Amino acid sequence: MARAATTADAWNAVAEPQRRRILTLLRGGEQPVTEVARALRMDQPCASKHLRVLREVRLVRVREEGRRRLYALDARGLRPIHEWVGGFQRFWNESFARLDAFVRELAEEERKP
Amino acid sequence: MARAATTADAWNAVAEPQRRRILTLLRGGEQPVTEVARALRMDQPCASKHLRVLREVRLVRVREEGRRRLYALDARGLRPIHEWVGGFQRFWNESFARLDAFVRELAEEERKP
DNA sequence: TTGACGCATGCCGATATAGGAATATGTTAT
């Protein structure tokens, strides 16, 4: 079995930094492809392809307006990610506490060997 | 350019469901490889490889104890993900009509700084 | 010492990228 497709789910789609930049940009409102490309300094086919991935996992919606296609954010698919990661919240604070304790321990041993 | 390595960052590491299951399991405390494999019904080499990825992106730490290696959660790398996704929180509960309103609000604030 | 155990790594195969260039499709304007 190969690696999961980027279109498999929001997790895979969002693992790509360019696509995250697109989503961030779209928080400012819907944008046509060319504008996305210009704002993020990528060429148009590249933007189209990333937007397609985002569309397939439903993180963006498209609206046709004349010859342009306006892409808009649909962040609902990010919610499960936020919730899953949120389940670790207490562990990253705890990690700091443990690390601090460990570091102090080391310093203590250093002082009186 | 090919797709980013799974070891490129926490985003890519965590895009794989099996690895997410491992992290969830490790919230219950450190575990040796075989135990991870048993609990998640994967074979040992598979567990080892996933754990290696998680180790390379520093989402887990290893501690050697005799012939076993105890893997422990280090959730700090999840924090940036939580924060980034959290930036979209206001966008997923609201209906899209409200979202439009919000966008206009932003534009308004932009106009008069 | 000889196994048995715990774990990591190597190889294979099928699949899927991301970006770049060229091109196809479709819409508006002249």
Place this chain on the structure above:
DNA sequence: ATAACATATTCCTATATCGGCATGCGTCAA
């Protein structure tokens, strides 16, 4: 009808998976 514009798609190449399976390599026990 034709040109200009906006977007999507196709072809290409290099690279990296993920799971199975076999194997290598320390470490502990009899």
